[in-house]
Amino acid sequence: MPETVARVLYFSCLSVLHLYETLGWWRRSDWLKVHFAESWNELHHLLIMEDLDGANFWGDRLLARAAALLYYWIVIAMYVFSPGAAYRFMELVEVHAYASYDKFLKSDEARLKFLPAPAIAKQYYRDGDLYMFDEFQTSHKSAERRPQIDNLYDVFVAVRDDEMEPVKTMAACQQTQAATMVLSPHSQPLA
């Protein structure tokens, strides 16, 4: 359920930013790219958990979707009235996600190291087109972070470390100079 809800928070930001761009109130195309890449990253966490049979029970799926719908509108309201409060909330959610995965890695390390990595994880982190993987990591240069994916432990290390990247981005989004601080890692200064 957490991964179903996690990406919806970015859908809320994207919805409001798209509305503001439609109304001509501001234009921060880099933020649209970065927030979409963050939602794409959370989508892959969800696909990995589904591959591990984490969504087999219909009741879990129903509860996750209901929570996601509720959080979508809550974050939209927060973002409209106080973008800083919305980013602070999302920062806390991601800090909690990091701590949860870290605890799981410590308690299940031996077991996870004997289990294979799902194909979707190898594709997303290692073998596929890594443009979208690089795009949400605003504190890194493009192509700087390349997780090793040999077993399920490596996958959960990568997922845990992913959760810390938006924490840095959400913190930067709350700063007064956020417009110039938060840029796509692929943005190149115009010549």
Ligand SMILES: [Fe+2]
């Ligand atoms: Fe996640």
